[in-house]
Amino acid sequence: MQPVKMIRSKTVVLPFTDVDTDQIIPARFLTTTSREGLGKHAFADWRCDASGQLRSDFILNQPQARGCEVLVAGDNFGCGSSREHAPWALLDYGFRAVISTGIADIFRSNALKNGLLPVEVDQDTHRWLLANPGVEVEIDLQNTRLNYGDHQSTSFPVESFARYCLLEGIDALGYLLGKAADIERFEKDRSCVPG
Amino acid sequence: MQAGTRPGTLFDKVWDQHLVTPETAEVPAVLYIDLHLIHEVTSPQAFAVLERSGLPVRRPDLTLATTDHSVPTTDQPDFRQSSVVLAAARQVSKLRDNCAAFGIRLYDLDDPRQGIVHVIGPELGATQPGKTVVCGDSHTSTHGAFGALAFGIGTTEVGHVLATQCLLQRRPRTMAINTSGRLGAGVSAKDLILAIIGRIGVGGGTGYVLEYRGGAIRSLTMEQRMTVCNMSIEAGARAGMMAPDATTFEYLAGRPLCPEGEQWERSLARWRTLVSDEAAHFDRQVDLDVSALTPMITYGTNPGMVMPIDGTVPMHNGDQALRKALDYMQLNPGEPLLEKPVDVVFVGSCTNGRLSDLREAAAVLRGRRVASGVRMLTVPGSRQVKQAAEAEGLDKVFLEAGAEWRDAGCSMCIAMNGDQVGAGQYAVSTSNRNFEGRQGPGSRTFLASPATAAAAAVTGRVTDPRRLA
Numbered sequence A: 001m002q003p004v005k006m007i008r009s010k011t012v013v014l015p016f017t018d019v020d021t022d023q024i025i026p027a028r029f030l031t032t033t034s035r036e037g038l039g040k041h042a043f044a045d046w047r048c049d050a051s052g053q054l055r056s057d058f059i060l061n062q063p064q065a066r067g068c069e070v071l072v073a074g075d076n077f078g079c080g081s082s083r084e085h086a087p088w089a090l091l092d093y094g095f096r097a098v099i100s101t102g103i104a105d106i107f108r109s110n111a112l113k114n115g116l117l118p119v120e121v122d123q124d125t126h127r128w129l130l131a132n133p134g135v136e137v138e139i140d141l142q143n144t145r146l147n148y149g150d151h152q153s154t155s156f157p158v159e160s161f162a163r164y165c166l167l168e169g170i171d172a173l174g175y176l177l178g179k180a181a182d183i184e185r186f187e188k189d190r191s192c193v194p195g
Numbered sequence B: 001m002q003a004g005t006r007p008g009t010l011f012d013k014v015w016d017q018h019l020v021t022p023e024t025a026e027v028p029a030v031l032y033i034d035l036h037l038i039h040e041v042t043s044p045q046a047f048a049v050l051e052r053s054g055l056p057v058r059r060p061d062l063t064l065a066t067t068d069h070s071v072p073t074t075d076q077p078d079f080r081q082s083s084v085v086l087a088a089a090r091q092v093s094k095l096r097d098n099c100a101a102f103g104i105r106l107y108d109l110d111d112p113r114q115g116i117v118h119v120i121g122p123e124l125g126a127t128q129p130g131k132t133v134v135c136g137d138s139h140t141s142t143h144g145a146f147g148a149l150a151f152g153i154g155t156t157e158v159g160h161v162l163a164t165q166c167l168l169q170r171r172p173r174t175m176a177i178n179t180s181g182r183l184g185a186g187v188s189a190k191d192l193i194l195a196i197i198g199r200i201g202v203g204g205g206t207g208y209v210l211e212y213r214g215g216a217i218r219s220l221t222m223e224q225r226m227t228v229c230n231m232s233i234e235a236g237a238r239a240g241m242m243a244p245d246a247t248t249f250e251y252l253a254g255r256p257l258c259p260e261g262e263q264w265e266r267s268l269a270r271w272r273t274l275v276s277d278e279a280a281h282f283d284r285q286v287d288l289d290v291s292a293l294t295p296m297i298t299y300g301t302n303p304g305m306v307m308p309i310d311g312t313v314p315m316h317n318g319d320q321a322l323r324k325a326l327d328y329m330q331l332n333p334g335e336p337l338l339e340k341p342v343d344v345v346f347v348g349s350c351t352n353g354r355l356s357d358l359r360e361a362a363a364v365l366r367g368r369r370v371a372s373g374v375r376m377l378t379v380p381g382s383r384q385v386k387q388a389a390e391a392e393g394l395d396k397v398f399l400e401a402g403a404e405w406r407d408a409g410c411s412m413c414i415a416m417n418g419d420q421v422g423a424g425q426y427a428v429s430t431s432n433r434n435f436e437g438r439q440g441p442g443s444r445t446f447l448a449s450p451a452t453a454a455a456a457a458v459t460g461r462v463t464d465p466r467r468l469a
């Protein structure tokens, strides 16, 4: 995985709360056995009408959204299904971070494992970002700070090990495999064998 | 810290017993997984990682696979959807190959025990109190009804568990849902969980493991408890748990994957310790008297947009999400849902696809007919459920009423196999998600109990099932 350290981009704002992963990528696109190329299905039913034509009134189809790598969304982003296809689709579409007041647990965990930064901010920062779409922001993972607007800045929480993996561009599987001796001991020592 | 040295919750006890290494400021805990359930949709990319790295599956004996999400529920899949069906078939055959290559037991379409992953785990007795259970599926919370710590994971984590039987996890917070009273006649476990989600909200459980407690929970059957735990994720919670008790043990006794004889007695002794201690600390508490609950129904596009069935659609008062939802649903603020015409009725899913759910729907349909113009699809949660239902003649009740009687699978809950609600159609569904397009592009879903679904099928309109009792 490529290290993630700093993201600088304009924002695109999707103000709705409770955007679920069925919206991020509808289930009919989950019959794939690959994780590549899902960006074309991101927000498929919001971007396209029933006949497959792009809806010009949807923000991601408008020219100002082009090239934006940071999505600002309403509270509880990524709720619902555990499908990792959601962060895969967002990354492949070109997003590198999602900012919200609340990010659903499983989505957050999936996003971090793929290098999509979930950035949780307070209400005031969020309100400001919603009111200022297209603003340039800087997400500094090393210092866990979101810099925006006229020298405004706020910190955001990131689980420390996930942050380390992202900064170094390493994968948690290697760490788990390195615990083989502990796992073996655990399996042997278990006083209460399940089942 | 050793489990049992200070008052702990049910969650604390199960968590502590599975710590391979504890968490520190720098690293999460390494948590051991006792049961890993897999299915065709979220596993192929995980197996690909193992293949690429030349890694084996560490514990194929703790891994169970089934085909459910995208499988046809009839011998003649709907070929208007043929490209979807063909892609789904490829995914199923990939799972077969992976299970064969890595030595994993697969309950495939030709197996009499195939079914929705969250229906067959308990049915086989693989789900047991005190276990850690994971699956690449958010409704893994279902298994918490047995006092297991069960939660959904993404595909990368499916790979972690395949390769190491462990996950990296931070300890979540705990929330007690304290229930009292008893459900009234015609009010089901589905209504109870919908009311709970309405109360705490779709994001209210984020970061928490819920424990459902109190008299109202104790009086539920295992199937009802599973319905409740199943939808914990719809409140944003990773997991929902219930302490095991005599009802749990009675359900499990004699199941094929449960211990027997002396081993069973030892397990029982251990399982009986899996209750929250009196002085245990929860990070949040919610109290609910269930006696006054009525049948519930959703009006919006997430399960938190829910109301008593005789309620009226709320005003959005500038709430953009609600306005968008009502626009999608083509409903007006202030409008009642009772008497709203419906096109499709779906009874099934891991929430309400078990024998008692089918009985509840059949009781309403018996001697009645599905209203003309309404399509009713009945999909048992597993082949064993199907067989048991047929043994007591429920298939005939559905068929004679004019409903379809299908093979086991997820079907119209997720609409991946061609079973879907048409664009603009209204469905009353016993599944768990009313998200935009969940049951097919443009579909509009009202979530409700099996009785409410059956009542809508009979009248062709949203109906309080207590009227037809």
Ligand code: SF4
Residues within 6 Å of the ligand: B068, B069, B116, B117, B118, B137, B139, B349, B350, B351, B409, B410, B413, B414, B431, B432
């Ligand atoms: S029935 Fe629906 S919610 Fe349950 S596992 Fe299948 S698709 Fe998921």
